[in-house]
Amino acid sequence: MSETLEREAMEYDVVIVGAGPSGLAAAIRLKQMAEAAGAEISVAVLEKGSEVGAHILSGAVIDPSGIAELLPDWKELGVPLETAVTQDKFLMLGPAGELDVSWAPFPKWMLNHGNYIASLGNVCRWLAQHAEGLGVEIYPGMAASELVFNDEGSVKGVVAGVFGIGKDGQPGPDYQPGIELHAKYTLIGEGVRGSLAKQLQARFDLNKGREPQKYGIGIKELWKVPDAAFQPGLTQHTFGWPLDNQTGGGSFMYHFGDNYVAIGFVVHLNYKNPYLSPFDEFQRFKTHPAIRPYLEGGERISYGARAITEGGAQSLPKL
The missing domain is CATH 3.50.50.60 (FAD/NAD(P)-binding domain)
Known part of the structure; x- marks a missing residue:
């Protein structure tokens, strides 16, 4: 045109x-x-x-090192990085229980010490x-x-x-x-x-000779929760239930700001079950005993979904 x-x-x-x-x-x-x-x-x-x-x-966990390199006086400039991460939790979920694997030797890039929880839109x-x-x-x-x-x-x-x-x-x-x-x-x-x-x-022809890109769908809700359920600075990630062993994905939950909880669910888009609904799996996930107490008595403020890029072995540069 x-x-x-x-x-x-x-x-x-x-x-x-x-x-x-x-x-x-x-x-x-x-x-x-x-x-x-x-x-x-x-x-x-x-x-x-x-x-x-x-x-x-x-609703993101942000490493401030990039902002510090771009704008060294970022703290004085009032960047809206609201809440420092105080606790990292990693859970493996089953249908009725969970196993806390936070003790495992995760690589440094998976840990959030020194990072901040914030609204990326506000940033x-x-x-x-x-x-x-x-x-x-x-x-x-x-x-x-x-x-x-x-x-x-x-x-x-x-x-x-x-x-x-x-x-x-x-x-x-x-x-x-x-x-x-x-x-x-x-x-x-x-x-x-x-x-x-x-x-x-x-x-x-930029894709010629390249591994195919891997995508997922991320569904997120923002809640405002009571004081009793709010743990400022908590970041929690889970894998396992309600997804089966043939379906990749997991969840995130971040506590920040004025009693806000950003909670979301990611499903890899190479899932094999044609009847699987990522949205319905997210709703089931929120009923788990390890998750539900954080949301009870709270109010959902907003929600949304979007495609996301995902890494993995196929995304590593060829040697």
Whole structure:
């Protein structure tokens, strides 16, 4: 469509698609490097959500080392890392009981000592404020729908702000063609299974000779619980029930802030049982004796689900 329509175009040095942690951190770092070199660069960040953080679902455990490297005075700047991790628990669940395996020699990257529990959406909003303070232009509500290419085949930029496309893929009566954003460099940070990333993979055959990517679905709820059930700084992960031995996945539960509990369930999408419902398994999980007491008397505030990328042996670089 971009080849036949006349659109307005805006020129930038760098266009970043996605105002998540990666996109915003990249924008900040680019501006910092330019300032240190005494140069001026223009950076635009496109975000499909109505505001920065609108599509950030994670109630996350965050290692502050990356933020500290990006913004060394992050504590003085008031980063919303609300609650330091005080306890790590790992449970193996059975139908009616659990085995605490927190004593096991887990690798360091699985341990959360020194990390913080926070809303990743709030962290992104905080990063956006600092990015804009450095001169980054952030455009929420602007979904990037397609790529634009130079004559020799390199990426020229993206098309954003297209509205009014019908179910048949054709322009409707309220159609708006959007605008092209051209850049010397285009950074795609749109998240899991992004539409632009898939276009690039197909056009440049980026998956050739690579192991297939592994995906899961993550379902999360945010609860506000009574004081008796709240353990600030607790991070708990489980595996086992209600999933069988042929289905990969597990759960997380993080206590943070003002009596908030972020609880979620992950199911690997290579499960074999065609009748399995990840949502129903999550609801069963919450009835387990090791989980239910944390939620009783509480109120569910929000919920959501999204695809997630997963690692494993197939994701390790080839030696």
